[in-house]
Amino acid sequence: MLALTDYEALLCPDCGRLARICQGPLLDGHIEVVTTQCQSAAALQRWRAENADPGPEPGTLAVTVVRRHPRRPLPPHLTP
Ligand SMILES: [Zn+2]
Numbered sequence: 001m002l003a004l005t006d007y008e009a010l011l012c013p014d015c016g017r018l019a020r021i022c023q024g025p026l027l028d029g030h031i032e033v034v035t036t037q038c039q040s041a042a043a044l045q046r047w048r049a050e051n052a053d054p055g056p057e058p059g060t061l062a063v064t065v066v067r068r069h070p071r072r073p074l075p076p077h078l079t080p
Contacts, residue, residue, distance in 0.1 A: 040064040 012019040023025065043064050051062070066078060 010018055010020070012022045013024055022031075044062060047062055066074070068074065
């Protein structure tokens, strides 16, 4: 079994796929870029833009939590 660092050495530093696959000729012309949005990362980015200092204590981290929205219920498997 490969250690994590050995496995990570096999990955393309840009796309994160196995480098021997993504950097070889087999996928030439078969790769498409799509975008998606991480709602958690978006909330963190908005918060960081509005709050230069995450808190008074050293080591304070800004993290996201899932909360109930009053008008948009979450699917049951995501209910906190
Ligand atoms: Zn790649």
